Amino acid sequence: MATASETKATRRDFLYIATGAVGAVGVAGAAWPLIQQLNPDASVLALASIRFDVSPIPEGSSVTIMWRGLPVFVRHRTAAEIEEARAVPLSDLKDPETDEDRVVPGHEQWLIMIANCTHLGCVPVGESGDYDGWFCPCHGSHYDTSGRIRRGPAPKNLVVPPYEFLTDTVVEIG
Template identity: 45%
Template structure:
C-alpha cells in the first residue's frame, strides 16, 4: 500500500508536466499555456520566420547562449538550438521578458518575434534578445513531442 508521501510525489509530478494538443496550430499560430506558474508560448513558425531565425549572425546576438533546458548549458543560440531536431517550426519557450519579468507581445517589434512593451526589449522569431535592456534570451523549458500532435512541457 502506498503511503501519503508516494501520493504527494505522484501529484507533484503530474502537476509539473503539461500536455498540449497542437493539432489545430497551423503555421503562424500560437497558444499560451501555464507551466510552473509561468506563461509558455507554443508557436508553429512560418517558413519566413524560420528563415529569418536561421539567417541571424550569432555575432549579432546580445546573448550567445541558447538557454534551452533540453541542451547543455553552453549550447550556442543558433535557431536550431532553440527548437527540436526535425520539429524546427515549433518554438516552445517561457514568454517572460528576461529584464523585468514582463509578458512580451508576440509577432511584434523590429525582428517579428516578441516585444516587451514595458521597457522595449525585442526578441526575434527564435526568442533571442536582439534589442533593449533584457540580458538573456527567453528560456526554452524542458519539453518533448510525445506524438505529432502533442507536446509535454515539464
C-alpha cells in the same frame, strides 16, 4: 599468568540494548513525518509536466498555455520565420544561441518558450517589435522569431523549457 575469563551477558546488558533499540525506533518514528513533509505536494507533482496537442494551432500563429504557474508560448512558425531566424549571424546577438539549439530536431516549425521577459519578468507581446518576434512593452526589449534578445535591456533570450514530442502533434513540457 593470564587466565581466560568468561563474560556472561547479564540481564542489565539486555535491558541496555532493548532500551536503545526502542529509543532508536521511537526517534525514527518521530523523524519520519518531519522528513516526509519536505516532499512536494501532490498538486505540485501534477504540474511538473503537461501534455499539449499542437495540431489545432495554424501555421503563423501562437498560443499561450500555463505550466508550473508560468505562461508558455507555443508558436507554429512559418518557413519564412525559420529561415529569417537561421540567417541571423551570432555576432548580432546579445546572448548568442543558434535557432537549431532552441528547437527539437524534426520539429523546427514549433518554438516553445517561457513567456517571461528575462529583464524583469514581464510577458512580451507576440508578433511585434523590430524583428517580428516578441516585444516587451514594459522596458522595450525586442526578441526575434526564435525568441532571442536583439535589442533592449533584457540580458538573455527567452527561456526554452525542457520538452519533447511524444507524437507528431503531442508535446510534453517538463
